[in-house]
Amino acid sequence: MEMRSGFFWLASLLAFPVAGAPLLLHPSFRRYGASARAVFAGAAGAFAITLVLVLATLAGWPWRLLPVVLVGTALCLLLRLVLPPVVPGNPVRSAGGTPGPVGWSALAIIVLALAAATAAAASASATSPDLLLFWGPKAEAFSAARGFDPEYLGDPLHRYQHVSYPPLVPAVYAFGAIAAGRFPWMGPVATFPLLLAALALALPGTLARFASRRDALVATAMIVASAGFLGDSLDIAGNADPALLLFEILAIAVLMGAPKGEPAPELLAGVLLGAAAAAKVEGLPFVLAAGSFHLLRRGGPGLVSTVGRGVRLFGPSAAFLGAWFAFGAMRGLFRGYESYGPLLEIHGSALPVALRTIATSLASAGWALAWTIPLAALLMAGRGVRSSNAIFPAAVAATLGVFFLFTYIHLADPTLLIGWSAGRIFMIVSCLLVLAALGATSASASDERRSG
Amino acid sequence: MSAPRGSAPIGLLLAGAAALAAWSVARLPPPAEILRAPETPYEHSDVRYTAGPTFLFLTRVGPFVPRGATVTIYEEPRDPGRDGNLFEAGVALLPGRRVLPAAQWGAFTPEDEAAAEYVVIQGTGPAVPPGRLVGALEKGTIWRRHRPSPLGSTSR
Numbered sequence: 121m122e123m124r125s126g127f128f129w130l131a132s133l134l135a136f137p138v139a140g141a142p143l144l145l146h147p148s149f150r151r152y153g154a155s156a157r158a159v160f161a162g163a164a165g166a167f168a169i170t171l172v173l174v175l176a177t178l179a180g181w182p183w184r185l186l187p188v189v190l191v192g193t194a195l196c197l198l199l200r201l202v203l204p205p206v207v208p209g210n211p212v213r214s215a216g217g218t219p220g221p222v223g224w225s226a227l228a229i230i231v232l233a234l235a236a237a238t239a240a241a242a243s244a245s246a247t248s249p250d251l252l253l254f255w256g257p258k259a260e261a262f263s264a265a266r267g268f269d270p271e272y273l274g275d276p277l278h279r280y281q282h283v284s285y286p287p288l289v290p291a292v293y294a295f296g297a298i299a300a301g302r303f304p305w306m307g308p309v310a311t312f313p314l315l316l317a318a319l320a321l322a323l324p325g326t327l328a329r330f331a332s333r334r335d336a337l338v339a340t341a342m343i344v345a346s347a348g349f350l351g352d353s354l355d356i357a358g359n360a361d362p363a364l365l366l367f368e369i370l371a372i373a374v375l376m377g378a379p380k381g382e383p384a385p386e387l388l389a390g391v392l393l394g395a396a397a398a399a400k401v402e403g404l405p406f407v408l409a410a411g412s413f414h415l416l417r418r419g420g421p422g423l424v425s426t427v428g429r430g431v432r433l434f435g436p437s438a439a440f441l442g443a444w445f446a447f448g449a450m451r452g453l454f455r456g457y458e459s460y461g462p463l464l465e466i467h468g469s470a471l472p473v474a475l476r477t478i479a480t481s482l483a484s485a486g487w488a489l490a491w492t493i494p495l496a497a498l499l500m501a502g503r504g505v506r507s508s509n510a511i512f513p514a515a516v517a518a519t520l521g522v523f524f525l526f527t528y529i530h531l532a533d534p535t536l537l538i539g540w541s542a543g544r545i546f547m548i549v550s551c552l553l554v555l556a557a558l559g560a561t562s563a564s565a566s567d568e569r570r571s572g
Numbered sequence: 573m574s575a576p577r578g579s580a581p582i583g584l585l586l587a588g589a590a591a592l593a594a595w596s597v598a599r600l601p602p603p604a605e606i607l608r609a610p611e612t613p614y615e616h617s618d619v620r621y622t623a624g625p626t627f628l629f630l631t632r633v634g635p636f637v638p639r640g641a642t643v644t645i646y647e648e649p650r651d652p653g654r655d656g657n658l659f660e661a662g663v664a665l666l667p668g669r670r671v672l673p674a675a676q677w678g679a680f681t682p683e684d685e686a687a688a689e690y691v692v693i694q695g696t697g698p699a700v701p702p703g704r705l706v707g708a709l710e711k712g713t714i715w716r717r718h719r720p721s722p723l724g725s726t727s728r
Contacts, residue, residue, distance in 0.1 A: 237596070243600065252660070252661060253660055260667045342588055346592050497585050
């Protein structure tokens with residue numbers, strides 16, 4: 121019974137790439153290759169369908185799967201219509217070079233890391249306690265109510281379930297539960313290796329827009345291996361961290377390879393950023409940092425162009441969070457995210473202990489190798505460190521690091537909170553450092569080629 | 573002939589990826605354990621000794637507590653932290669029932685506990701039976717109260 125419902129639950133997730141397909145079938149996205157486009161379609165579909173679920177709840181319509189998928193598909197079709205039908209002067213560039221022995225080794229490591237993550241999830245060794253605490257119960261409640269049940273969310277006894285948290289992950293879980301007829305607890309656990317596999321499928325083609333095929337495979341191997349290792353050691357299977365990582369890493373990878381003046385990659389990145397904002401609270405500072413730094417480094421020729429690019433990058437996040445907070449306000453549940461106190465009420469004296477505890481937390485997860493190795497690779501990359509493609513992900517990583525620290529020192533004693541969360545929320549910093557190292561290396565290689 | 577400058581950082585990333593992938597494999601449970609379907613989603617996780625038995629116990633409690641009923645869960649001997657965890661697990665694993673806390677935020681909540689129609693006790697049996705015994709499992713018992721109190725202030 122559990123096995124069969126688990127199968128149906130997982131199979132229902134195929135609705136997401138179907139819904140996202142109209143957008144990703146646009147010829148502008150051929151450059152990324154078929155496997156990356158399928159993953160992007162899944163992300164776009166998950167975003168669009170979740171937005172439809174929020175809007176349906178706002179309108180008081182109970183969730184019905186087929187209409188929800190059809191409207192989500194129509195939304196992706198609408199997004200496609202804002203793109204020019206043909207992109208002149210944008211030939212599909214094949215990924216540079218052959219993988220060679222290094223690339224094949226990277227591929228073997230990716231397969232090994234995915235197999236390990238699959239085994240960790242299957243043996244229930246990587247399951248997040250938060251699945252039982254709030255992601256799972258919320259999904260059960262939403263699927264039973266066929267909506268974001270305001271009665272359940274407004275119950276003071278359920279305050280520990282972070283009522284205002286953005287709803288993409290429980291919405292996706294509830295979608296699967298409606299399709300399967302029940303909520304199979306191992307289904308969400310299986311999303312950990314699945315989303316890691318999605319990352320492995322999408323990254324090489326996306327990174328090859330600005331790096332050699334060999335280097336793109338190596339960076340993918342490092343990201344998949346470190347996310348797999350940290351995911352198991354920090355127990356993230358079944359929570360929202362794998363989805364958040366997927367959306368965030370892909371958004372940055374797309375922006376790093378986005379040619380100046382082309383709307384399609386920025387729109388795709390905007391949808392991925394929207395999905396990140398819809399997946400977890402930390403998604404919002406990520407969206408603001410990634411979108412702003414991208415606009416700064418690729419400034420448009422005029423105000424109109426910059427505004428247009430800003431709308432593509434930030435529009436999906438604004439639309440989603442606008443709808444979610446409208447739901448919270450209309451039902452008297454929340455008007456913003458829960459916080460650890462007023463914005464500027466910080467405890468400066470907590471800074472040393474916060475820094476020390478963060479360092480201890482990262483060190484306890486595999487000697488912090490997932491952070492120190494890419495940092496060392498970045499520093500070894502020569503002149504390329506000063507390139508825009510190295511500075512961009514590094515700046516986003518630094519901003520997030522400062523933001524997390526700023527959040528922690530809102531508590532007089534943040535030790536416990538850091539112990540629970542630092543390893544997980546700093547995972548994105550590890551992946552961004554890999555992307556920065558790749559950006560720096562490819563810039564150095566281009567310099568060398570130019571100078572003969 | 574010198575290696576291109578990009579080789580060193582790429583080599584380091586490749587070595588790091590190999591080390592972390594190998595470490596991931598080394599962390600796995602024995603192969604026989606991986607191939608066997610786990611009884612709970614927490615069978616080999618860091619919280620296996622707390623979440624695992626509770627998950628198993630509460631999924632077996634389900635048939636004894638009808639949908640729509642109010643239920644409270646606690647452990648004998650009593651501990652507010654543990655009872656709070658049991659409440660949260662009950663909300664997850666007894667869907668369709670109104671789970672009332674025997675403790676929350678590290679403190680007992682006697683008003684809420686007394687308002688439940690059903691009482692689930694993990695661990696040894698209670699000194700004073702809270703009602704009529706409706707189920708006995710290996711890890712605990714399920715009781716139905718004769719006359720529950722009106723709902724407490726937090727759970728109304």
